[in-house]
Amino acid sequence: MPDSINDLVRDLSADDRDVWEAAEDRLVACGAQVVESLLPHVEADGSPRLKWGAEAVLQRLGEDALPRLREIRRQGPGHLRSNALRVMIDLGGTAYLEEADRRAVERLVRIKLRDELPVRVPSEAGRWLAFPADRLEDAVAALALHDVRPATTVMGVAAATRSTDSVVFQDAQGKSRTAYRVFITPAFETWLSDLPIQNWRLLWGNSFIDELDGFSLADKLSERCGEAHCYVLDPYHSAENWYVAREGLRVRSFGSYDHPRFRGEPLPFEVEYKEDADEDEAEEYAEGVPYALTAADNLSVEPGRMPVSSTRGHGLLATTHPDVSHSRFKGALPI
Structure with missing residues (x-):
């Protein structure tokens, strides 16, 4: 590889913005010949500036980088093969992979599912729906989910909360539409023995719940599943919401910025x-429970590290439109 390309790669980590921007531009102009020099730097370790710069150049090269990336996957060098796979998924999702690589990813997921316990579901922030675990098929039908496939919890949470979880596409009539990717957790058993429903699944999908209104989705779910909840934790805005629907109707809800904050009769x-x-808590609970995690803990299950003894089955990834499979979503996922 010419020394000039190696020099440009080093310049990607420069503190001077003009220097690293010029290096990016010149590397892009060099075309696919720079791919092999950039791949070692897309690992998480090392200089963050160099990593971001290498990824930026590869993103700008886009499909022009694909032939070389596929060649590296097939023929090596061996130490670059895993990075090449990751970059291809980042550029265009698994649609950019050759059949052998797609099968390898699917096989790895099946292997990981055998011993992924215990699992952890985010409890610091996010939005999620809860529904009875034995009504999985009803939930899939109610939300019109497609391409439902097994996924580890680490993979599913990343797909629905941190990676690309929506795709804008043209439907058969040429109309712009949006498809979403969601993750359905394994079944979790509640620790409360007096609840009528003992096992719950949670559905995560930040864009899906935000843009399609999680409360309306809970109503729709409860029509088919009997009961469904929506929970929101938003530390950035110091906001919390929880919402309970039964048989298609809201029975109780709380929202930090709703007016009134509580709706419906207090639950038991x-x-x-x-x-x-006590005296210090009297005002806090005068109208009801204003905390989403407390409500989840008493109504279904509280997210977090889930005990092995109360976890059943495995998680599932799904999309919301029949014309958009998982291969359309960009971004490499942890497994």
């Missing part, structure tokens, strides 16, 4: 909190 667990409140 809220009455207990009010009755058990």
